Amino acid sequence: MYRYLLAMLLLAAPAAASAQSVEFSKDRFGNDKEGLKAAQKEIKAGDEFYETDPPHYEQALARYLKAQQFNPNNDQLNYKIGDCYLHSGFKPRALTYLQKAYQLNPDVSPRIHYLLGRGLHLNAKWDEAVAEYKRATPATGAKNTAGLVLDIQKKIKECENGRKLAAKPTRVFIDNAGPGINSPYPEYGPVITADESVILFTSRRAGSTGGNTDPELGGFFEDIYQSTREGKDGWSAATNLGDAINTDGHDATVGLAPDGQRLLVYVEDNGGDLQQAELRGVEWRKPQKLGSRINSKYHESSASYTPDGRSLFFVSDKEGGMGSRDIYKIEIEGRGPAQNLGSVINTQYGEEGVFLHPDGKTMYFSSEGHNSMGGYDIFKSVFENGKWSAPENLGWPINTPDDDVFFVISASGRHGYYSSFRDDGLGSKDIYQITFLGAEKPPVLSQEDQLLASRVQPVKEILLAPPVAIVAAQVTILKGVVTEEASRQPLEATIDVIDNSLNRVIASFQSNEKSGRYLVSLPSGVNYGIVVRKDGYLFHSENFDLPAGSAYAEVVKDIALKKLDVGVKVVLNNIFFDFDKATLRPESTGELERLQKLLAETPALRLEISGHTDNVGNAAYNKDLSQRRAKAVVDYLLTKGIDRGRLTFAGYGDTEPVAPNTTKAGRQLNRRTEFKVTGK
CATH class of the missing domain: 3.30.1330.60 (OmpA-like domain)
Known part of the structure; x- marks a missing residue:
C-alpha cells in the first residue's frame, strides 16, 4: 500500500509543481474590479471570524465560500475553507479543499499534513490518513511537541481501529427519521419511551420559544420537541413542549424515563446542570434541579434513568475523574456520593451520552477511548456478576471517524436512534433510525441497496434478502390503561413492582392522570408481583415470573379497578x-x-x-x-x-x-x- 501511495505521489508531482496559487489582485482580475472588491470584502470579513478567539468557523466559512466562487484557485483560501469544514458538522468536506491547497502550494501551512490526515481520516481513507499523519509527526528533539506527538499517535491508532471495524460492517439499515421529526434546522439528542411510541428531541428551528438567536453561535436557541409514532414507520409532526419546559435560552433533552413520565433536561446554569421535569396529564411541569449530589460547579451533560427510576447514570467533568469526562452512578433519593464506574468503562479520554437499556444491565455510551475509530464512538457494556464487561464498539457504519454520540435504543433492541450529518439530511443535523438486522442468511436472491456508511458518502453493498431482526433484549414491557371498572374513566393509580422472592417493592410508578396509561419495564430474572392501587378501590394484582434469559416481550394489560x-x-x-x-x-x-x-x-x-x-x-x-x-x-x-x-x-x-x-x-x-x- 505504501509503495502504491509513493508511486501515486510521484505521478502527481508534475501536476502539483505546475499548479500555482492565484492571488486576489488587480493584475489577475483587473477586468472585474467590482467582483474582486466584493471577494476581498468577503475574505476580510471571514478572516475576522476566523482569527477571533475562539474562532467562529461557521460564520467564517460562509464568507470564504462566497469568495471561493470568484477565485477557486487560491492556496490560503482553500486551506482556510478546509480548516473551517474540519470544525463544522460536515467535516469530510474539508478534504477536497485541503488537497487543492496542497496542490497549489505544498508549503501553504506547517499544519497541512496534519490537516490532510484529518481530512482523509474523516473520509475513512485509513491508509492514506496514516501516511499523512506520519509526515506531520515532528522531528525527534523538536521543542514543545509532546502533545502533538501523542495526538498523532492516537489518530494513527484510530485509523487502524477503523480499518479493522470497516472490514466487518455491522448489518444495519440507517434511515432518516423523516419530516415529522427533522426540519431544515439542526435536530439532535433523541430520547424515546421503552416501547418506542414517543420520541423527544432538541431542535434549533424557527419558532423556538422567545424566537431569538444565539449571538455567539448563531442560529435559534434550542427547544425541546415531541413526536408520536404513527403506524409502523412514520412519526407525527413534532410539537414544541411549551414554555413550562422551554425558555428563551437553550433547553436540551438529556434522558427520558422508560414510561415517558419524567424527563431530564440540560440547562446552561452553574457551568451546565441537569434538571428533571414530570408529566402530569398532558402538561409538563417546570423542571426542578436535581441537587448538589448530582450537579456540581463543573459540567454535567447527559444522564439516564435505571428501569426502576431510583438511580441515575450521568456524565460529568468534575475533579477526581479518570479522564476529561467520566460516567457516574448515583441513587437519586440516597445520601451517598456518586460512584465513578471505573477504568473498565471510563478512560483517560472523554465519555459522553450514557444510556441504560430497559433491561437494567446493558449500557450504551460514547467514548473517545477504547477502540474508537475517531472522535466519539458508541460502545456497549453489560453488567453481569458484579462487574461491567469490556466495552464493545457497535461498529461500522453505525460509528464513523467523526463524533457519534447520544445514542438510544428501544427495549426490543430492534431500533436505535441518534443524530448525524448526512447527505440525505433534510437540512442540517438530522435524527436517524438504525434498524439492527440478524446474521446473514444464505442468499435467496440478491438486491443492491444503499447503506449509509459515513456522515457524507453512501457505500453500495450487496445485501442478502430477507433480513431477520435480532431480538436479544431480555426484558418485558408491560403497558396498558388503568380505569375505573364501572365508569371506564381513566385513573391515576400507583403501580408497585414487587420482587416476590424478596417480598420487597423494587419500583413504584404512576399511571397518567389524564389518560390512565402506564408502562413498566421488567428485566428478566425475577418473579414479579405487580400491584395497582388507589385509595377508595380494591387493589389489583398481576404476576410475571420471568426466568433469567427470557427474551423480549411486550404485554398489553388494561386494568379496571373495582370499588369496594x-x-x-x-x-x-x-x-x-x-x-x-x-x-x-x-x-x-x-x-x-x-x-x-x-x-x-x-x-x-x-x-x-x-x-x-x-x-x-x-x-x-x-x-x-x-x-x-x-x-x-x-x-x-x-x-x-x-x-x-x-x-x-x-x-x-x-x-x-x-x-x-x-x-x-x-x-x-x-x-x-x-x-x-x-x-x-
Whole structure:
C-alpha cells in the first residue's frame, strides 16, 4: 500500500509543481474590479471570524465560500475553507479543499499534513490518513511537541481501529427519521419511551420559544420537541413542549424515563446542570434541579434513568475523574456520593451520552477511548456478576471517524436512534433510525441497496434478502390503561413492582392522570408481583415470573379497578402453592400481607376466600384441593389477628372457569385464588 501511495505521489508531482496559487489582485482580475472588491470584502470579513478567539468557523466559512466562487484557485483560501469544514458538522468536506491547497502550494501551512490526515481520516481513507499523519509527526528533539506527538499517535491508532471495524460492517439499515421529526434546522439528542411510541428531541428551528438567536453561535436557541409514532414507520409532526419546559435560552433533552413520565433536561446554569421535569396529564411541569449530589460547579451533560427510576447514570467533568469526562452512578433519593464506574468503562479520554437499556444491565455510551475509530464512538457494556464487561464498539457504519454520540435504543433492541450529518439530511443535523438486522442468511436472491456508511458518502453493498431482526433484549414491557371498572374513566393509580422472592417493592410508578396509561419495564430474572392501587378501590394484582434469559416481550394489560362493593371479586394473582399441595409458598407473603392490610383498614369488611382449578384430573379431587388452598389463606389471616367471623372459605374446583379450558393460557387463568366481598 505504501509503495502504491509513493508511486501515486510521484505521478502527481508534475501536476502539483505546475499548479500555482492565484492571488486576489488587480493584475489577475483587473477586468472585474467590482467582483474582486466584493471577494476581498468577503475574505476580510471571514478572516475576522476566523482569527477571533475562539474562532467562529461557521460564520467564517460562509464568507470564504462566497469568495471561493470568484477565485477557486487560491492556496490560503482553500486551506482556510478546509480548516473551517474540519470544525463544522460536515467535516469530510474539508478534504477536497485541503488537497487543492496542497496542490497549489505544498508549503501553504506547517499544519497541512496534519490537516490532510484529518481530512482523509474523516473520509475513512485509513491508509492514506496514516501516511499523512506520519509526515506531520515532528522531528525527534523538536521543542514543545509532546502533545502533538501523542495526538498523532492516537489518530494513527484510530485509523487502524477503523480499518479493522470497516472490514466487518455491522448489518444495519440507517434511515432518516423523516419530516415529522427533522426540519431544515439542526435536530439532535433523541430520547424515546421503552416501547418506542414517543420520541423527544432538541431542535434549533424557527419558532423556538422567545424566537431569538444565539449571538455567539448563531442560529435559534434550542427547544425541546415531541413526536408520536404513527403506524409502523412514520412519526407525527413534532410539537414544541411549551414554555413550562422551554425558555428563551437553550433547553436540551438529556434522558427520558422508560414510561415517558419524567424527563431530564440540560440547562446552561452553574457551568451546565441537569434538571428533571414530570408529566402530569398532558402538561409538563417546570423542571426542578436535581441537587448538589448530582450537579456540581463543573459540567454535567447527559444522564439516564435505571428501569426502576431510583438511580441515575450521568456524565460529568468534575475533579477526581479518570479522564476529561467520566460516567457516574448515583441513587437519586440516597445520601451517598456518586460512584465513578471505573477504568473498565471510563478512560483517560472523554465519555459522553450514557444510556441504560430497559433491561437494567446493558449500557450504551460514547467514548473517545477504547477502540474508537475517531472522535466519539458508541460502545456497549453489560453488567453481569458484579462487574461491567469490556466495552464493545457497535461498529461500522453505525460509528464513523467523526463524533457519534447520544445514542438510544428501544427495549426490543430492534431500533436505535441518534443524530448525524448526512447527505440525505433534510437540512442540517438530522435524527436517524438504525434498524439492527440478524446474521446473514444464505442468499435467496440478491438486491443492491444503499447503506449509509459515513456522515457524507453512501457505500453500495450487496445485501442478502430477507433480513431477520435480532431480538436479544431480555426484558418485558408491560403497558396498558388503568380505569375505573364501572365508569371506564381513566385513573391515576400507583403501580408497585414487587420482587416476590424478596417480598420487597423494587419500583413504584404512576399511571397518567389524564389518560390512565402506564408502562413498566421488567428485566428478566425475577418473579414479579405487580400491584395497582388507589385509595377508595380494591387493589389489583398481576404476576410475571420471568426466568433469567427470557427474551423480549411486550404485554398489553388494561386494568379496571373495582370499588369496594358487596359481590365484587378480585383475583389474587400473587398467591402461590407447592405443586399439587395446599402449602403456601414464601413468594405469597406480599399478597397475603396486602390482603391482611385491606381487612385491617376496613373493620366491617367480610370476605369469602375461594380456590379454583382447571378441568384437568378428577373433579372431586380438584374441588378438595381448591378448598384446602382457600383454607390455607384463611388460616394465615387468622394468625395475623383477623377475626374468624369476617372470613369464610370455599373450594369450587373447575365449576367456575373464567376462560376456556381448551388452551394452556385458559387453564392457567382458571387455576386461581380469589376473594369476594360478602359484607362491608
